[in-house]
């Protein structure tokens with residue numbers, strides 16, 4: 001059993017990880033300003049509502065309990081918004097992380113698992129993407145996360161801090177027993193938008209059908225949020241056992257096109273997905289698929305969800321509970 005501080009634990013991936021850590025018997029406290037997340041995602045009595053830049057409150061929380069480690073999710077995640085408001089993204093994502101690391105250092109807490117992203121690779125030269133490929137973000141969101149990875153690297157070289165940065169590919173699905181799922185406002189992610197199209201009859205727009213992929217639509221690596229949560233728990237165990245850190249892709253190693261995800265949703269729901277083809281979305285690389293063996297080999301991670309239909313089905317049952325479709 002460890003005492004863990006989770007930042008951003010009211011968000012989609014943070015909340016699933018919080019529930020998973022509690023299920024495993026860890027002691028968990030959550031910091032979240034609720035600017036994007038939801039209080040109903042956090043188990044009763046564990047939420048501390050403030051921003052990471054409110055350092056006096058952070059210091060007070062660290063002084064109140066002897067935390068063994070931090071899992072740091074708190075960040076803005078919308079790529080398009082980051083292009084429109086880069087300063088806000090750097091201030092929140094990079095600035096917030098640095099404030100957290102300062103408080104951790106003052107409190108003598110020196111283990112952290114960090115939410116990074118496949119967006120650090122930008123438009124990669126090929127696929128699957130391995131961790132040593134060039135880091136060349138194509139938007140402020142990816143850059144704001146890469147800057148944190150670089151800061152962590154320096155902290156690990158110069159202080160006692162040890163870290164694991166998990167570079168997420170496309171998180172999706174939900175865990176029914178936790179009673180939570182994917183809720184973003186506005187929603188920009190493919191699977192919830194497919195369900196919205198089924199429910200409302202308003203067609204989904206497939207962003208581009210002229211990519212150099214077998215069916216012309218973009219390919220992504222869809223990873224179940226339960227498997228992402230377990231990747232955090234493996235990273236935590238590794239750090240607490242004295243392991244060194246580094247950066248790890250968190251993906252399945254399998255890619256599916258937008259049209260294949262639509263077909264999976266039709267199989268799972270038994271309903272037609274109304275869709276039309278539109279222009280490419282700016283900044284979308286044709287294919288992002290992880291080379292995910294490092295996470296398995298070095299952190300002992302074993303994903304449970306191997307079929308796209310199973311992943312889509314778990315997202316659909318959350319959607320049906322939420323909207324009653």
Ligand code: UFG
Nearest residue numbers: 077117118119188189190193205206207218220258281284
């Ligand atoms: N897509 C559509 N129509 C839509 C929405 C999405 O065709 O209405 C397509 C996108 O073009 C893309 C795929 O569906 O090919 C997945 O799109 P998402 O928006 O669900 O996810 P992204 O791959 O754009 O983004 C994910 C994370 C980001 C992260 C990024 C890193 O959600 O937080 O991967 O590459 F930054």
